[in-house]
Every structure is written in C-alpha cells, then in structure tokens.
Amino acid sequence: MKDGDGVLALHREGNLLRVELNRPERRNAMSLSMVEALLRVFAEVEADPSLRILLISGRGGHFCAGGDVADMAGAAAEASDGTDPIAALNRRFGDLLQAVEGSRAAVIALCEGAVMGGGFGLACVADLTVALASARFRLPETSLGITPAQIAPFVVRRLGLSQARRLGVTGQVVDGREAVNIGLAHILAEDRAAADAMIRHSINDIRRCEPAALAATKRLMNRAAQADLAPTLDAAAAEFAGFARSEAAAQGFAAFLGRQPPPWAREDA
Amino acid sequence: MKDGDGVLALHREGNLLRVELNRPERRNAMSLSMVEALLRVFAEVEADPSLRILLISGRGGHFCAGGDVADMAGAAAEASDGTDPIAALNRRFGDLLQAVEGSRAAVIALCEGAVMGGGFGLACVADLTVALASARFRLPETSLGITPAQIAPFVVRRLGLSQARRLGVTGQVVDGREAVNIGLAHILAEDRAAADAMIRHSINDIRRCEPAALAATKRLMNRAAQADLAPTLDAAAAEFAGFARSEAAAQGFAAFLGRQPPPWAREDA
Amino acid sequence: MKDGDGVLALHREGNLLRVELNRPERRNAMSLSMVEALLRVFAEVEADPSLRILLISGRGGHFCAGGDVADMAGAAAEASDGTDPIAALNRRFGDLLQAVEGSRAAVIALCEGAVMGGGFGLACVADLTVALASARFRLPETSLGITPAQIAPFVVRRLGLSQARRLGVTGQVVDGREAVNIGLAHILAEDRAAADAMIRHSINDIRRCEPAALAATKRLMNRAAQADLAPTLDAAAAEFAGFARSEAAAQGFAAFLGRQPPPWAREDA
Numbered sequence: 064m065k066d067g068d069g070v071l072a073l074h075r076e077g078n079l080l081r082v083e084l085n086r087p088e089r090r091n092a093m094s095l096s097m098v099e100a101l102l103r104v105f106a107e108v109e110a111d112p113s114l115r116i117l118l119i120s121g122r123g124g125h126f127c128a129g130g131d132v133a134d135m136a137g138a139a140a141e142a143s144d145g146t147d148p149i150a151a152l153n154r155r156f157g158d159l160l161q162a163v164e165g166s167r168a169a170v171i172a173l174c175e176g177a178v179m180g181g182g183f184g185l186a187c188v189a190d191l192t193v194a195l196a197s198a199r200f201r202l203p204e205t206s207l208g209i210t211p212a213q214i215a216p217f218v219v220r221r222l223g224l225s226q227a228r229r230l231g232v233t234g235q236v237v238d239g240r241e242a243v244n245i246g247l248a249h250i251l252a253e254d255r256a257a258a259d260a261m262i263r264h265s266i267n268d269i270r271r272c273e274p275a276a277l278a279a280t281k282r283l284m285n286r287a288a289q290a291d292l293a294p295t296l297d298a299a300a301a302e303f304a305g306f307a308r309s310e311a312a313a314q315g316f317a318a319f320l321g322r323q324p325p326p327w328a329r330e331d332a
Numbered sequence: 333m334k335d336g337d338g339v340l341a342l343h344r345e346g347n348l349l350r351v352e353l354n355r356p357e358r359r360n361a362m363s364l365s366m367v368e369a370l371l372r373v374f375a376e377v378e379a380d381p382s383l384r385i386l387l388i389s390g391r392g393g394h395f396c397a398g399g400d401v402a403d404m405a406g407a408a409a410e411a412s413d414g415t416d417p418i419a420a421l422n423r424r425f426g427d428l429l430q431a432v433e434g435s436r437a438a439v440i441a442l443c444e445g446a447v448m449g450g451g452f453g454l455a456c457v458a459d460l461t462v463a464l465a466s467a468r469f470r471l472p473e474t475s476l477g478i479t480p481a482q483i484a485p486f487v488v489r490r491l492g493l494s495q496a497r498r499l500g501v502t503g504q505v506v507d508g509r510e511a512v513n514i515g516l517a518h519i520l521a522e523d524r525a526a527a528d529a530m531i532r533h534s535i536n537d538i539r540r541c542e543p544a545a546l547a548a549t550k551r552l553m554n555r556a557a558q559a560d561l562a563p564t565l566d567a568a569a570a571e572f573a574g575f576a577r578s579e580a581a582a583q584g585f586a587a588f589l590g591r592q593p594p595p596w597a598r599e600d601a
Numbered sequence: 602m603k604d605g606d607g608v609l610a611l612h613r614e615g616n617l618l619r620v621e622l623n624r625p626e627r628r629n630a631m632s633l634s635m636v637e638a639l640l641r642v643f644a645e646v647e648a649d650p651s652l653r654i655l656l657i658s659g660r661g662g663h664f665c666a667g668g669d670v671a672d673m674a675g676a677a678a679e680a681s682d683g684t685d686p687i688a689a690l691n692r693r694f695g696d697l698l699q700a701v702e703g704s705r706a707a708v709i710a711l712c713e714g715a716v717m718g719g720g721f722g723l724a725c726v727a728d729l730t731v732a733l734a735s736a737r738f739r740l741p742e743t744s745l746g747i748t749p750a751q752i753a754p755f756v757v758r759r760l761g762l763s764q765a766r767r768l769g770v771t772g773q774v775v776d777g778r779e780a781v782n783i784g785l786a787h788i789l790a791e792d793r794a795a796a797d798a799m800i801r802h803s804i805n806d807i808r809r810c811e812p813a814a815l816a817a818t819k820r821l822m823n824r825a826a827q828a829d830l831a832p833t834l835d836a837a838a839a840e841f842a843g844f845a846r847s848e849a850a851a852q853g854f855a856a857f858l859g860r861q862p863p864p865w866a867r868e869d870a
Contacts (some may be wrong), residue, residue, distance in 0.1 A: 077869040113869075169770050187763075190770040210549045216556040221763045224557035225456075225490045229518045231549040232438050232459040233537045240563035245515070246783070248765045268771045271866045272743035274848045280748045280769040287754040288762035311542045328540045331346040332384075474810035479818045485825040491827035494725075494759045498787045500818040501707050501728040502806045557869045580811045592774070600615040601654075 087123025102316035129180025157213035184214035208315030356392025398449025425483035463517035477584030625661025667718025695751035732786035746853030
C-alpha cells in the first residue's frame with residue numbers, strides 16, 4: 064500500500080492497518096493531498112477483505128488541526144470551467160468522511176492534542192473514538208468566516224442537533240472528558256499509554272467479531288440513521304465555496320495567520 | 333424595539349439583546365401575548381443584522397412555568413369560523429420555537445427555577461442553554477390531561493426519542509445536573525453568579541464568530557437534522573386542540589388549580 | 602390473561618401488570634414461544650384500557666440473554682413455500698419491539714444481569730429503563746457471525762448512530778452506569794432493592810398522568826423520531842436470514858456452544 068507521498072505513515076500488522084497522519088509540523092492539517100491519500104487507503108481496504116481494522120492517529124502529539132488554508136487559497140486561484148474548485152475540494156473531504164463511515168472495516172480513531180475542523184469530522188465517523196483527557200476538540204470554522212460544511216451532517220449525526228449547533232455557533236473547545244460525555248468519543252484515556260492499552264483491548268474485541276457480519280451491521284445502522292446524505296453534502300459544498308471566497312473569510316484567514324482578532328469580534332460589530 | 337406591553341423586558345448592549353420574560357407573579361407563564369411579543373422580537377432580529385446575540389431569561393427566579401391556562405380557556409370560548417382557536421393558539425407557540433431555532437442570531441437561554449412545558453420547549457431550541465443546578469425541568473402536560481404537542485418534536489430533536497418519551501410519559505422532574513447529562517442543557521452553573529460569568533464568557537466566544545457564517549452553520553445543521561417540521565407541527569396542533577377541549581383536560585386543569593389529584597391518579601383508574 | 606405456556610409469569614395489581622420473563626435456566630433467552638406470548642400480552646393491553654403500566658423483568662437475576670439459538674436451528678430446518686422461515690422468525694421479534702414502543706401503556710424495564718441481543722433490544726424500547734449498576738448490556742451478534750438485524754433500528758434511535766455502531770462493531774460490554782451515561786437506560790440503581798423503590802416511585806409518577814394523553818404523547822414523539830420503520834425492519838429480516846444460514850454463523854454458534862473462539866478471531870484472519 065502506498066503512503067501518499069509521505070503525508071501518511073502506514074504500518075500493517077496482520078489484519079490491522081495503522082494509519083498515521085504525518086504532517087507534524089502543521090499539526091497534521093488536512094491537505095488535499097492527505098485527503099486523496101486517505102481515500103486511496105480506504106479504497107484499498109474495500110478491495111482487500113484481509114484488512115479488518117484501521118487505526119487512525121496523528122504524529123507529533125496532535126490528531127489533526129483542521130483543513131489546510133493554503134489549499135483553499137490555491138484552489139481559489141485556479142478557477143476554471145464553470146465548476147467551482149473550492150466546492151470540489153470541500154466535497155472531496157465529504158467523500159472521505161463517507162468512505163470512513165461506510166468502510167467495511169472497523170475504524171478506530173485515537174484523538175490527542177488538536178482535534179479541530181476536519182479532524183473533528185474524522186473523529187465523528189470512526190466506529191470507536193478514543194479521547195485523551197487533554198485533547199482539544201473544536202469547530203473553529205465560524206470564527207474564520209467559513210462554515211463546517213461537509214462536516215456538519217456527520218457532527219449532527221454524532222452529537223445530535225443540540226450539541227452540534229452549540230459547538231458550531233460558539234466555537235467553544237471541548238476536552239476529552241466532555242467529548243465522552245456528549246458522545247463525540249466513546250472511551251476516555253488519561254494519557255497515551257492508557258489509550259494504547261485500551262486500543263489493544265478493543266482490537267481484541269473487534270477480532271472476535273465476524274468480518275462480514277460486522278460490515279453488515281455497520282450498513283444496517285448507517286441506513287437506519289440517515290436520510291439521503293449525498294445531496295446534503297453536495298449542497299453544503301456549494302455553500303462552503305461561497306463562504307471561502309467571501310471577504311469575511313479573507314479577513315478571518317488573515318486574522319488567524321496574523322494572530323489578530325477578526326473585525327467582527329467586537330461588541331458592536 | 334417594543335417590549336410587548338410589558339410582558340417582556342428588553343435591554344440592548346451593542347450587538348447583544350437581553351430579553352427577560354416579565355410576568356414574575358405567574359412564574360413567567362407563556363401567555364399568548366408573550367408569545368406574540370417574542371415573535372415580534374425575533375422578526376426584528378431577522379431584520380437587523382447588527383443584533384447578533386439574544387439572551388433569554390426570566391424575572392423573579394423562574395425561567396418559565398409553562399403555558400397560560402387562562403389563555404386556553406379564553407380561546408375555547410371564542411370558537412369561530414371552522415378553524416379551531418385552540419389549535420391556532422397552540423400552533424403559534426410552534427411558530428415561536430421555529431423562529432428561535434431558525435434565528436440568524438445566536439440564542440442563549442438562562443434556565444433557573446421552573447423550566448416547564450413551554451419553558452422546557454424554549455430551553456430545547458436555544459443554541460446555548462445554561463442550567464442552574466437548582467433548576468427544575470419538567471413536561472407536566474400529560475398530568476394535566478393534555479399533550480406537549482408543539483414542543484414534542486423539538487424535545488425529541490434535543491434529547492432523542494428515549495429521554496423525550498421517558499419525560500413525556502412519566503412527567504418526572506429533572507434538575508440542572510441531569511439536564512446537562514441528558515443533553516437538554518449544555519453548561520451547568522452552581523448558582524446565578526456562576527451562570528452570569530459563564531454567559532459573559534460564552535458571549536465573547538460567540539463574538540469571535542463571523543455572523544453570516546454562524547447563521548449559515550445553524551441552517552446547515554438544522555437542515556441535516558430535520559425531516560419536514562412544519563407538517564408535523566400542524567398535525568400536533570390539531571391533536572392538542574382535541575385534548576385541550578376534553579373532559580380529561582377540564583378535570584386536569586381543575587385539579588391543578590384546586591391542588592387536588594386528578595381522577596386518573598389512582599391505582600385502579 | 603394467559604401466561605404463554607409458562608414462559609411468562611404475569612401478575613396484575615390494579616392498573617399495573619407485572620410481566621416476568623420466566624426461563625431462568627436459559628437466562629430468559631427469547632424463544633419464539635416467548636415472543637408470541639409477549640405479543641399476546643401487548644395485544645390484550647391494547648384491548649383493555651384499564652391496564653396502564655407494564656413492568657417487564659426477568660426471573661433468576663438476568664433480564665434476557667438474547668435470542669434462542671435452538672429456535673433458529675429449528676426454523677432453518679423447516680424451510681417451506683418460498684418464504685424464509687428464519688426471516689419470518691426474526692421479523693416477528695421486530696413486531697414485538699414495535700408493539701412495545703407503540704403501546705398505549707407505559708412500559709418499564711428492570712434490567713439486571715445479562716441484557717443482551719434481544720434483551721438489549723427490549724431495553725431500548727421501554728419508556729422507562731432502570732439499570733442495576735451490575736447489569737451487563739451487550740450486542741453479541743457480530744461475534745456469532747450474525748447481525749442485530751431487527752434490533753439495530755431501535756438501538757440507533759435509542760443511542761444515536763455513534764454508540765450504536767460502536768457497540769455493534771466491537772461487541773463490547775456496557776455496565777449499568779455506562780448504560781445510563783449513553784442514554785440506554787434512564788435511571789441507575791445500586792441494587793435490586795433500590796431499583797424496586799425507584800420503580801414504585803416512578804409508577805406513582807405515571808399514575809398521575811392521564812392515560813389517553815400519555816398514549817398520544819408517545820405517538821407524537823415516536824412520529825417525530827421516525828422515518829418509515831416497517832420497511833427498514835422488513836429488509837433487515839431478509840438480511841438476517843442470509844447471515845443465520847451462513848457458514849460463518851454455523852461456526853459462530855458452534856464456537857459459542859463449545860466455548861471455543863471462532864475461526865475469525867485470529868490476528869491474521
């Protein structure tokens with residue numbers, strides 16, 4: 064299996080595949096190249112029934128700090144043939160979330176450090192999400208002048224409308240303990256060693272489950288939970304592109320990069 | 333902005349509007365006049381983008397003890413042209429819950445004392461619900477011989493079917509701590525001073541969010557959560573009117589006003 | 602009311618009916634005969650408005666350890682006229698879950714000991730579920746090479762997709778405390794005496810509720826939560842039959858009965 068130009072570190076052990084997000088210098092920000100590499104991994108998993116369990120984690124103490132702002136700037140520049148390159152980029156991340164959620168294999172996410180934006184979305188689609196107490200989950204999109212467009216439907220399915228809207232509207236940070244309380248994560252670990260032990264234990268639990276029955280159970284449950292997801296994601300991508308091109312988002316990104324408050328963060332704004 | 337004949341106390345601070353329910357002698361029971369006043373507030377908010385945050389609370393130590401029984405008696409008397417005045421009254425409260433949930437602005441609810449019936453419904457549609465530990469949340473409708481008709485869909489979306497049905501079926505009281513545990517409220521405060529501090533902090537969080545992105549995020553998430561809400565609410569209003577006119581409800585209201593147990597509250601009833 | 606050939610023990614007290622699952626030597630495994638007996642009880646409840654509350658528990662320290670493997674083997678043998686006898690058997694359990702969820706009466710479940718498979722499903726449809734701290738909730742299906750087919754939609758509605766999928770995919774055990782935390786149960790009891798006291802208290806709460814209003818509230822909330830349930834259950838029954846006939850399930854049942862690990866529970870399987 065290819066490692067996607069080094070943005071992923073892959074390591075196979077029997078029927079388990081370890082997938083590490085490998086851009087530690089960017090807190091594993093989800094670049095388009097990383098999205099494509101993950102999509103290739105999930106495509107290969109579907110083609111290889113001997114892969115039964117995926118463990119996704121991040122190198123360098125963070126899971127994933129969100130989308131890569133540089134990609135969005137790049138996509139905006141290359142506008143083309145009538146299709147919107149930012150919407151296409153955004154929708155591609157929705158493809159990844161659908162691929163994870165719909166995967167035949169069991170997917171475990173180990174959440175530590177920053178779990179934000181796209182990383183938050185990934186945490187919401189794993190079958191088993193383990194959170195370190197010190198992890199920091201956040202939807203920072205609205206504070207940047209954009210929306211958690213592809214992520215929103217998965218967050219609503221994971222947390223329910225109430226917590227989803229609260230976190231989307233306030234941009235508040237949730238630690239590992241609260242993540243478990245609100246159903247974002249399933250298992251709380253005090254530190255990385257405890258998390259690793261719990262994951263080993265869970266891998267043994269999953270190995271006791273018959274692979275085709277496991278895949279059918281996921282399908283059954285996903286079907287029970289969902290109205291048509293794909294049209295929702297299509298509409299969300301178009302909306303995202305509009306926001307990402309807006310003056311507000313330009314100000315939000317500039318403020319973020321300059322470590323300044325954006326213009327709307329004033330009492331009378 | 334008008335204050336709705338004194339049933340609301342309104343106070344603006346920059347992009348924040350404080351809305352106090354102001355019938356403390358009735359524990360802020362939700363009269364039709366109060367519903368209409370709140371609907372006018374939300375209409376003005378939609379028309380004025382400079383209003384970004386609403387804080388709803390109740391005067392006198394209670395949030396809102398429910399619907400106003402007097403209004404229902406009044407509406408029953410004025411039956412008219414084929415439309416059912418009680419259904420119309422009930423549906424109007426559904427309009428309010430939809431207006432709060434769909435508001436462009438971020439809505440915070442400060443829940444203390446009695447949070448019952450319509451008050452419980454309001455707590456379920458706020459973007460951020462802060463609960464005092466001592467607050468008492470309850471759906472008392474079935475014990476009065478009526479149903480939480482307009483409220484039910486919003487309660488189910490907030491709590492899920494399981495807790496919604498349990499609270500509707502048993503009429504049990506939930507305190508602030510349990511309200512946070514079951515997802516009714518987001519933040520627990522030990523007393524009013526702590527709640528005020530948490531709300532100030534949350535207002536700052538919300539001000540960091542770009543207003544149009546915030547509104548779009550709410551829309552996205554509401555859309556992801558809902559089948560068609562309006563037909564559900566229409567049907568519920570008709571059903572409510574039937575119950576409110578029933579002999580059982582007449583007995584329930586009389587028992588409530590007379591502080592007596594209703595006839596059905598016997599082991600063999 | 603008949604007791605279904607002794608598989609149920611029924612005891613009426615005023616408007617309360619106590620229903621005990623009565624196969625303690627099999628940890629109250631849900632045989633087809635028990636399913637039919639419970640369906641008769643719920644049919645009689647619908648016909649007799651003086652029955653307002655049902656309390657379901659299990660004799661001998663366990664609630665219900667799941668479906669009865671012997672029945673499935675029996676049904677597989679009698680294949681017939683084009684209809685699939687295993688699918689019919691499975692779908693019948695879905696009928697029961699629908700009957701419990703849709704019952705006019707308030708249904709309380711007292712969960713102790715093993716609450717697995719079909720027992721887990723029953724716990725998910727009661728209006729009020731009381732869990733002993735020592736209870737063990739589990740979906741063991743995938744570890745047997747089958748799927749929680751009829752149960753899955755009710756588990757998703759109870760727990761949300763996230764916890765439902767985690768428990769379906771890992772087969773992990775949840776104790777009473779975690780069952781309350783994830784919304785599977787509503788009330789935690791440290792021991793049986795505490796559970797009995799809480800149930801007496803809750804029965805009094807329910808008696809204060811007007812019966813027709815209670816039934817209408819359940820209908821309203823069920824309707825608000827559900828897309829069309831029946832087609833989902835039909836499809837799930839067909840899928841279940843396929844799995845139950847599979848070589849994997851035969852191995853799973855044999856491993857279960859022989860207390861051996863199944864062939865897929867190896868690192869490289």
